[in-house]
Amino acid sequence: MFPAFDFDRPSGSIYDDEELLRLETLLGVTGTAANGGAETYGDHVNPDPDLGDPFFKDGPTGETLLTAIKCLEPSEIAEMVNRGLTRVLTRAKPSVEFERPIMLAIDMTYVAYSGEREELVRVQGAPEDKEYDWCHKFATANVVGDNVQFAVAMVPVGNADNHDPEAYPGEDKSHRAGGIVRRLVDIVENRARLSVRRVYADRWFHATDVVAALEERNLFYVIPAKRDDRVKRFIAQMDDDVAVKDEHAMYGPVKNGVTNSRAETTLVGLPPDEDYDGRQVFLTNLAVNDEIGLDRRQTRKKIKRYTRRGGIENAYSSIKKFAPWTTSRNFSVRLFHFGFAVLLYDMWLLVDFLVQTLLDIVEFRTKPRVTAPRFRGFLTRRLIELL
DSSP states (O other), X not given: OGGGOOOOOOTTOSSOHHHHHHHHHHHHHHTOOHHHHHHHHHHHHSSSOOTTSOGGGGOOOHHHHHHHHHTSOHHHHHHHHHHHHHHHHHHHTTTOOOOSSEEEEEEXXXXXXXXXXXXXXXXXXXXXXXXXXXXXXXXXXXXXXSSOEEEEEEEEESTTTTSOGGGSOSSOOSOOHHXXXXXXXXXXXXXXXXXXXXXXXXXXXXXXXXHHHHHHTXXXXXXXXXXXXXXXXXXXXOOSSOEEEEEEEEEEOOTTSOTTEEEEEEEEEEOOOSSOSSOEEEEEOSSOOOSSHHHHHHHHHHHHHHHHHHOHHHHGGGGGGGSOOOOOOOHHHHHHHHHHHHHHHHHHHHHHHHHHHHTTOOOOOSSOSSOHHHHHHHHHHHXXXXX
């Protein structure tokens, strides 16, 4: 994945880009901060230094890496990360079976932020269920197969990122969930050369603009519904079986529409089961109904198939296990660390899948055979050999 990155530094720099990327890799797999990780890096590249050795013999310092990252624009970082993700996917394709067209799982990931918020335009309020008040938000998309999933796209979320603010009505020009979906689908289809047919997104994407964006592109979707007043009334009317409500109206701003545009979707309510002890409600445009018992069983199967194969709301917590420690307030640094963590996460998934292939046990699993700590240990040893 290294060739996907270019720090665009002056010619004649003491350290080439690959050395900085090796340092970033070491930070990710060890979970250390730039300065401490650079000392570890130096111990490996120059284990027996002489007092007269020039400073560059110990490799780049943490500040060298951070300075190079800070010179990059967020759009440049996202572009490089997405190029890297395409390179990983290209190497996975010969071994991985994906449906054609593919299913795409879209998720919003929150990275906690602590500190002053003055002039930090990409720091946003965290969801109520988080233990922190402020965070950065990053949206990611995974292509999902019968036996594995890979991240294929990543975009930062904040302000007017990833959508055309002038195309939306009203004075609020902040980011739009539908704009994020459009951008992710474009990256997957245009860069990764994959045709998308079905989308599974997390609850953050319950929005009129998202439904409109997916309908515009003739994509099937399943999205967990937020518990607004109308959804709560639907739940109150459910019995202990599958329930379907057709032509459920949603209202809100839509690209090239008005502030109160209307979109229609279908609500599907699932009763408690062994996987979830409460009622679940989803937005979908799949062909579903609850007229007879057979219809209800088929509806449940369709929705559960998406939730089982997506598995994104828990899986994405693993990305953070591959991120370096940082207290930097610079958004480019935060974005670069997160994007690189997504790449390491992808490589972990690939290694885990190849291990299953070698064992001739290829099946969908909610838990990996190669754990993240074991993979980090493996990658650390291989990286030290390279140094």
